[in-house]
Amino acid sequence: MIFSSIPFLYYFLPLMLALYFACPKRMKNAALLLGSLIFYGWGEPKYVLLMAVSIAICYGFGLLTEKYRETGAGRLCCVASVAVSLSFLIYFKYTDFFLESFTAVTGIKTPLPNVALPIGISFYTFQLISYTIDVYRGEQAQRSILRLAAYIAMFPQLVAGPIVRYREISEQLSERTHSWELAALGVRRFVAGLAKKILLANQLGELVAAFQASGEKSVLFYWLYAAALMLQTYFDFSGYSDMAIGLGQIFGFRFSENFNYPYIAASITEFWRRWHISLGTWFRDYVYIPLGGNRVGRGRQLVNIFVVWFLTGFWHGAAWNFIAWGLCFALLLVVEKWWLLERIKRFRFLAHIYVLLLLLPSFVLFHAQSIQAAAADIGGLFGAGGVPLVSAEACYCLRSFFVVLLIGVAAATPFPCRIAERIGKTRVGGRLMDAAEPVVLAALLLVMTAYLVDGSFNPFLYFRF
Amino acid sequence: MGVHGKSRRVCMLLGALLFGGLLLCVLLPKDEYSDSERRALASMPQLSAKAVASGRFMEDFEAYATDAFPFRDSFRALKALTADGIFLRADNHGIYETDGFLSKLEYPMNPASLQRAADRFHMICDTYLTEENRVFLSVIPDKNCFLAKESGHPCMDYAQFEREMARRADFAQYIRISDLLERDDYYRTDTHWRQERITDVAGRLAEAMGAVLSSDYELRTLEQDFYGVYHGQAALPLAPDSLCYLTGEAIGRCTAYDWQNERKIPVYDLARAQGKDPYELFLSGPLSLVTVENPDAPADRRLVIFRDSFASSLAPLLVSGYAKITLVDIRYIHPGSLGRLVDFEGCDVLFLYSTLVLNHSETVK
Numbered sequence: 001m002i003f004s005s006i007p008f009l010y011y012f013l014p015l016m017l018a019l020y021f022a023c024p025k026r027m028k029n030a031a032l033l034l035g036s037l038i039f040y041g042w043g044e045p046k047y048v049l050l051m052a053v054s055i056a057i058c059y060g061f062g063l064l065t066e067k068y069r070e071t072g073a074g075r076l077c078c079v080a081s082v083a084v085s086l087s088f089l090i091y092f093k094y095t096d097f098f099l100e101s102f103t104a105v106t107g108i109k110t111p112l113p114n115v116a117l118p119i120g121i122s123f124y125t126f127q128l129i130s131y132t133i134d135v136y137r138g139e140q141a142q143r144s145i146l147r148l149a150a151y152i153a154m155f156p157q158l159v160a161g162p163i164v165r166y167r168e169i170s171e172q173l174s175e176r177t178h179s180w181e182l183a184a185l186g187v188r189r190f191v192a193g194l195a196k197k198i199l200l201a202n203q204l205g206e207l208v209a210a211f212q213a214s215g216e217k218s219v220l221f222y223w224l225y226a227a228a229l230m231l232q233t234y235f236d237f238s239g240y241s242d243m244a245i246g247l248g249q250i251f252g253f254r255f256s257e258n259f260n261y262p263y264i265a266a267s268i269t270e271f272w273r274r275w276h277i278s279l280g281t282w283f284r285d286y287v288y289i290p291l292g293g294n295r296v297g298r299g300r301q302l303v304n305i306f307v308v309w310f311l312t313g314f315w316h317g318a319a320w321n322f323i324a325w326g327l328c329f330a331l332l333l334v335v336e337k338w339w340l341l342e343r344i345k346r347f348r349f350l351a352h353i354y355v356l357l358l359l360l361p362s363f364v365l366f367h368a369q370s371i372q373a374a375a376a377d378i379g380g381l382f383g384a385g386g387v388p389l390v391s392a393e394a395c396y397c398l399r400s401f402f403v404v405l406l407i408g409v410a411a412a413t414p415f416p417c418r419i420a421e422r423i424g425k426t427r428v429g430g431r432l433m434d435a436a437e438p439v440v441l442a443a444l445l446l447v448m449t450a451y452l453v454d455g456s457f458n459p460f461l462y463f464r465f
Numbered sequence: 466m467g468v469h470g471k472s473r474r475v476c477m478l479l480g481a482l483l484f485g486g487l488l489l490c491v492l493l494p495k496d497e498y499s500d501s502e503r504r505a506l507a508s509m510p511q512l513s514a515k516a517v518a519s520g521r522f523m524e525d526f527e528a529y530a531t532d533a534f535p536f537r538d539s540f541r542a543l544k545a546l547t548a549d550g551i552f553l554r555a556d557n558h559g560i561y562e563t564d565g566f567l568s569k570l571e572y573p574m575n576p577a578s579l580q581r582a583a584d585r586f587h588m589i590c591d592t593y594l595t596e597e598n599r600v601f602l603s604v605i606p607d608k609n610c611f612l613a614k615e616s617g618h619p620c621m622d623y624a625q626f627e628r629e630m631a632r633r634a635d636f637a638q639y640i641r642i643s644d645l646l647e648r649d650d651y652y653r654t655d656t657h658w659r660q661e662r663i664t665d666v667a668g669r670l671a672e673a674m675g676a677v678l679s680s681d682y683e684l685r686t687l688e689q690d691f692y693g694v695y696h697g698q699a700a701l702p703l704a705p706d707s708l709c710y711l712t713g714e715a716i717g718r719c720t721a722y723d724w725q726n727e728r729k730i731p732v733y734d735l736a737r738a739q740g741k742d743p744y745e746l747f748l749s750g751p752l753s754l755v756t757v758e759n760p761d762a763p764a765d766r767r768l769v770i771f772r773d774s775f776a777s778s779l780a781p782l783l784v785s786g787y788a789k790i791t792l793v794d795i796r797y798i799h800p801g802s803l804g805r806l807v808d809f810e811g812c813d814v815l816f817l818y819s820t821l822v823l824n825h826s827e828t829v830k
Contacts, residue, residue: 001523006530010486017480042523184472187479203552216573392619393572399617400555407552434471438478445482450544453534454700 001042002159003243004197006452012039016155020251021178029150029173032251039155040120047118050088055152057084058128059145065132066141078136082129089125093117097318120159122315124152126282131166133286139167147173156247160240162258162278169253176252186249191441193242196235198448200411203404204232207397214393221394222380222387223360228401230363231408234263237276263412266351267341268332268358279315283308298338305337306330316366321374325365332358489535499537501697503741506532541700549701555618560699563616566653567695567703568608572619574626575824582826583633586816589771589800590636593809601674602637604630605775605819607656611648626820637816640673642666652706655693656821657744660778661709667782674813676766676786682711687735691743708743710778715761715785724754724806725797732757732781747777753798754791754806757781762788767812771795773822796822799830 001008016035023031041048061081068074092115099110131148135141142148151173157164211217211225241258248255258278265271272280284293291304306327313326336344344351361378368374380387410416423429499506510516510525517523534540548554555561559570590600606623613620623643631639650662658666661684671678690705710733723730730749738746748755757780768783769791770776780790791807798806822828 005527006534007523007527010483010490010534011530014480014483014487017483043520045518045520045523180469180472180476184475187475191479199552203554396555396617396619403551403553437471438475441475442478442482445479446540447543447547449486449534450540450547453531453537453540454544455531 001039003240003247004194004202004448004452006449007042008039009449009452012042017250028251029144029147032155033146033150033153036150036153036155036158040153040158044119047121050092050118050121051124051153052149054085054088054124054128055149056145057081058132058152059142059148062132062135062141062148063143065135069136069138074136078132081132085125085128085132089121091115092121094314094318123161123163124158126163126279127152127166129286130163130282134165134167139170142166142170142173154248154253156244156251156253157255160237160244161276162241162244162255163282164255164278165282168256172253178252182252183250186246186251188437188441189246189249190243191246191444193239193244193246194448195444196239196242196411198451200404200408201232201236201239202451203401204228204235204408207401207404208232210393210397214391216391216393217380218388218391218394219381219383220390220398222377224394224397224401224405225377226360226364226381227405229367230263230360231405231412233363233366234259234412235408261412261414263356263359264352264414265355266348267336267344268329268355269336269341271355271359272329272333279312283312287311302334305334309333319370321365321368321371324371324374325362328362328365486535490530490533493535495533496537498741499532499697500741501538501541501692501700503694503697509533538700542702545700546702557699557701560695561616561618562699562701562703563612563618564648565703566608566612566648566651567693567699567701568612569656569695569698570613570618571607571609571821571824572613572621574621574629576629578824578826579626579629580633582818582823582829583630585795585800585826585829586634586771587636589795589803590814592800593803593807594814597811598809599674599813600637601640601670601813601815602631602634603640603642603670603815603817604823605658605817606643606646607819607821608648608651610643610820611646611651621820621824623820626823630823634816638673640670642669645669652691652693654696654699654703654706655691655744656695656819657693657775657778659709660747660782661711663779664711664782667779670779670815670817671783671786674768674815676768676783678783679713679715679785681715682713682782685710685712687738687743687746689739689743693744694742708738708746710746711782713785715759716781718761719757719759719781719784721748721755721757723749723752724756725752730755732784744774744777748780748792750774750777751794751797752792753794757784757790757792759784759788759790762786764788765811767791769793769807769809769812769814771814771816771818773818775819776817779817795830796828797830 001012003009012035019035020028020031037048040051058081061077061084064077065074065081068077095115096112099112102108103110131142131151142151151164151166151169154164207228208225211221211228214221238259245255245257256278258276260274260277262271262274265274288304288308291307292300293304294301296304309326309330310323311326312329313322313324316322316325344354361381364377364381365374368377376385379385383389420433424433495509496506497508498504507525507528509529510522512522516525545557548557549562556570560567561570586602594600604627606626609618609620610623612618627639627641627643645665646658646663651658664680664682668678668680687708687710689708691708692705696703696705712733716732719732721730721732722728732748733746734749735746737743737749742750744750748757751774762785766787767789768787770780771793773794773796776792780792784790791812793803793807
């Protein structure tokens with residue numbers, strides 16, 4: 001089930017809220033777990049069992065890790081738990097990729113098992129690993145399997161993050177407060193995230209689809225495509241994170257931020273401090289620092305950086321373009337770390353342009369079907385292949401999506417929020433905003449419902465004629 | 466009001482919308498058919514362990530929940546208005562409005578589709594026709610031809626389209642009619658042309674094929690409003706069209722037969738005009754094989770029209786010049802089976818197609 005759907009908004013969510021708030025305090029985690037299993041099972045009924053087995057194994061190893069923490073056995077338990085979790089992820093996500101690559105390298109044809117990827121496995125596997133390692137590092141193991149399961153399977157962040165670390169949330173699992181203020185914050189955040197997804201990301205997706213379907217490519221069209229991809233990815237992903245954080249707040253949880261206006265970054269280093277923060281910090285804390293981090297020589301640091309970014313790219317998808325995408329960022333980060341970062345600080349405006357110009361092709365590479373397709377698309381940005389500068393379709397799309405792009409660019413910066421904050425701080429503005437806020441939120445929800453309802457628009461072919 | 470009150474108000478309002486929505490979803494009766502979209506709506510799927518385990522129940526429920534959402538048409542209108550008025554989108558699902566006319570984007574020209582159509586027509590000629598048959602081709606431009614350029618929407622080069630089609634189907638004599646048409650010859654909310662405004666088109670075609678038509682028509686207008694296919698697709702609150710038809714003595718004496726369902730049909734099917742698609746007024750809508758016979762015309766004047774739905778409204782205007790007109794829609798009948806159904810001997814043959822079909826000839830069998 002996805003947040004941006006009628007079944008979620010008008011069936012699951014109200015029923016879930018009713019169940020959760022009707023339950024006494026001691027039953028709330030059980031209610032949350034039940035809802036989460038239904039939420040997950042809705043799209044992937046057979047993989048509920050896989051997740052349950054993963055949680056049970058992690059729970060057992062967590063207790064053992066804690067018990068034998070000071071001994072080699074504790075380390076062994078921790079390693080075993082991580083290995084089991086990773087083995088599930090590797091099997092379901094990477095088997096076909098490894099076999100395809102083996103065939104490509106050796107020429108020996110290997111039948112592909114075509115393993116289907118369980119939704120959210122990349123996210124919950126990282127949460128399971130974080131739990132085990134946090135326990136090994138001294139965090140108290142969770143005695144209640146129900147609480148652990150509620151943490152791992154918690155539906156707001158199960159499918160698309162943020163990757164909530166166990167130590168951030170362990171206390172909230174047993175003791176959390178609910179208030180109108182926190183719930184209202186959650187409602188605002190959820191509606192904002194839903195708007196990002198439905199009103200911006202989905203419309204930008206239409207522009208992307210129009211480009212992909214077009215046989216009339218042009219340089220302008222390639223740039224529109226790249227810009228739309230970049231904005232779509234941001235609004236889609238950060239929209240989901242906003243919804244997850246908002247839902248968490250409604251249920252009394254405080255999740256960490258996952259995005260912080262990444263496109264205003266003045267360096268690639270800063271961009272990665274603002275983009276998918278929970279993944280970046282996860283790799284920093286569980287891979288980069290254990291490998292030695294910055295406390296080792298330059299050569300080793302270089303290796304560590306490339307290892308982390310190879311893994312970051314590979315985590316995003318089992319394909320070479322994701323690996324290439326991760327390694328490109330490794331290269332850029334190394335260049336910035338040891339040479340460029342100090343120099344570009346003096347030219348802030350140019351630094352922004354530099355970041356955006358690098359990010360644009362990076363998202364083309366990220367979304368490409370293959371490295372070759374990415375090379376062709378990136379080449380198209382610069383007129384490679386003799387594509388014309390403009391085409392009628394590109395001009396039409398620019399016109400049709402101009403406002404969406406404009407709103408997208410503005411909404412990717414903190415300025416609209418800052419303006420709203422300033423208005424809110426004045427006496428009249430504050431009163432107006434207080435009065436208007438519920439109306440605006442309700443209107444937004446209705447408009448988004450309209451977009452969802454219209455999404456099933458599917459006229460019978462005959463009626464075209 | 467303090468922070469607490471404000472927060473409470475926000476939560477209560479959004480909660481009321483979600484819970485209200487749930488109640489309406491569950492309690493309100495569901496439509497089985499969407500008149501505006503002209504399609505059957507998804508129904509509540511059967512709940513079974515097998516359907517749940519396979520995920521089919523959930524998939525079908527998502528379609529049902531969206532299709533059965535209360536006030537569906539109003540929400541679709543809200544979406545169309547938001548896309549149009551706030552996001553200034555130039556089209557909604559490919560449908561755009563300009564000067565009160567709705568049209569669907571048709572771009573770019575698909576040469577492979579034109580070739581496929583020409584190949585199918587060629588195959589028919591090779592299979593069924595002799596040198597005695599005279600073969601004609603005419604292309605009906607869709608509404609974009611008159612709307613798209615001015616409103617800034619991408620537009621095919623219709624002159625080139627006609628040239629390309631005439632070149633690819635050079636076994637037929639091309640009859641140009643596009644110069645006789647203009648925007649107002651089409652319904653504002655529908656794909657098709659208005660019968661009462663295409664008598665000149667019928668005259669041009671008949672003249673080129675050597676037939677003489679009567680121009681004695683009586684204009685009749687149906688009482689009910691005509692909301693064309695684009696009206697429902699656009700979901701914009703636009704005024705309806707009026708549906709008119711031309712009748713007269715010659716047309717009145719004609720008999721029509723639907724060979725697909727083996728039944729007599731009226732030339733103007735007033736019962737169908739009350740149905741889901743009022744354009745089915747003309748020769749009862751989409752049928753694979755229809756004949757119209759005129760007892761007053763010379764017996765040797767016979768015409769076979771390979772056609773799409775545009776010809777349904779044109780054919781009655783041609784009947785005064787022919788003893789028999791056979792209308793064949795090879796989107797619904799395979800051309801291979803025509804030998805036992807249609808007598809081509811001594812007939813003129815007209816391939817009359819809109820650019821909409823020619824540019825998507827995968828629909829042609």
